[in-house]
Amino acid sequence: MLADRLNYIKSKILAAHAKRLKNANSPAAKLIAVSKNVDADIIEQAILSGQTEFAENKVQEALNKWPKLKETYPHIKLHLIGALQTNKAKLAVDLFDTIQTVDRIKLAEILANEAEKQNKQLNYYAQVNIGQEPQKAGVDPQELTSFITNCRQNIGLPITGLMCIPPAEMNPAPYFYLTAKLAKSHNCTNLSMGMSGDFAEAIKFGATEIRIGTAIFGTR
Ligand SMILES: *Cc1c(COP(=O)(O)O)cnc(C)c1O
Numbered sequence: 001m002l003a004d005r006l007n008y009i010k011s012k013i014l015a016a017h018a019k020r021l022k023n024a025n026s027p028a029a030k031l032i033a034v035s036k037n038v039d040a041d042i043i044e045q046a047i048l049s050g051q052t053e054f055a056e057n058k059v060q061e062a063l064n065k066w067p068k069l070k071e072t073y074p075h076i077k078l079h080l081i082g083a084l085q086t087n088k089a090k091l092a093v094d095l096f097d098t099i100q101t102v103d104r105i106k107l108a109e110i111l112a113n114e115a116e117k118q119n120k121q122l123n124y125y126a127q128v129n130i131g132q133e134p135q136k137a138g139v140d141p142q143e144l145t146s147f148i149t150n151c152r153q154n155i156g157l158p159i160t161g162l163m164c165i166p167p168a169e170m171n172p173a174p175y176f177y178l179t180a181k182l183a184k185s186h187n188c189t190n191l192s193m194g195m196s197g198d199f200a201e202a203i204k205f206g207a208t209e210i211r212i213g214t215a216i217f218g219t220r
Contacts, residue, residue: 002042003049005216006031009199013210016203029194029203032079034213040065042217047073055100055211057082059092066095081163081192081211083137086110090118098123100163100192103138105150112157125161125192126151128182130175133167141182148186161190161208172198176205 009031017028032053035043043054043065052075056062059080066078079098086107092099093114102108102124115122126148129138139147151157162183166175176193183191183206194202194210202210 002045002216006033006046006049006051009212009215012200013203016200020204020206027208029199029207030209032192032209032211033216034081034195034211035065035217036061036082036213038213038217040069043069044072046216047076051216053077053079053209055079055081059084059088059095062095063091070095079192079211090114093118093120093122096122098125098161100125100161101127101137102151102157102159103127103129105147105155108151108155108157112155123161123190124151124157124159125163125188125190126159127163127165128179130164130179131167131170136165136167138164141178144182144186148188159186160188161192162186162188163192165195166193166198172201173205176202176207180206 013028013031030053032055033046033051034055036057070076077097079100080092080096081100084092084101084107089110099122127138128144129136129140132140148159151159162179164179166172179193180191191206191208192211193207196212196215199210199212
């Protein structure tokens with residue numbers, strides 16, 4: 001059952017957290033349920049089981065499900081974890097609470113502009129292309145300092161977190177380590193890393209939030 005799977009993952013989060021001697025006093029990583037390809041009635045089951053934070057990777061799909069769910073359950077927080085096109089920025093600012101995929105200056109400018117127009121305060125994370133993969137979105141680690149400085153100082157977009165997706169089929173540990181180091185050196189308090197297959201490892205390296213789809217909702 002969905003509630004059992006949620007509880008199982010929460011117990012795994014606590015177990016991984018307990019192994020982190022260095023930061024034993026910090027709160028355990030937050031569980032974000034990735035509800036892409038999941039129907040609204042199943043999402044509602046997760047909400048009724050106590051899950052409060054969700055993520056989608058497509059604006060259009062989120063628009064089909066979330067306005068109604070958010071109206072019914074206004075305490076729910078929604079994260080965008082997929083690529084955002086500038087022509088959807090307005091819709092994204094309206095619907096989401098956190099945008100984890102800020103990765104270009106043009107997008108940062110449009111988001112800042114939209115948030116001001118809509119008088120909305122969102123959380124913004126920079127997505128880091130931590131494996132420097134040409135096919136993958138995200139800021140190159142070499143350019144992260146200038147990107148974040150530009151966002152914060154010139155554009156007025158307060159980047160408070162980093163998000164990464166390590167290269168597939170590789171040991172994620174070195175990528176988690178590097179992203180955590182970058183977060184620390186850039187004063188990013190939110191560190192979004194770890195998915196169904198590797199979240200315990202991500203927590204070991206300091207993830208403050210993990211994004212779990214399959215382990216909650218099954219394979220889609
Ligand atoms: C789908 C997705 C996840 C969740 O992955 P699972 O392996 O299903 O847990 C996490 N992050 C991003 C960016 C995703 O697109």
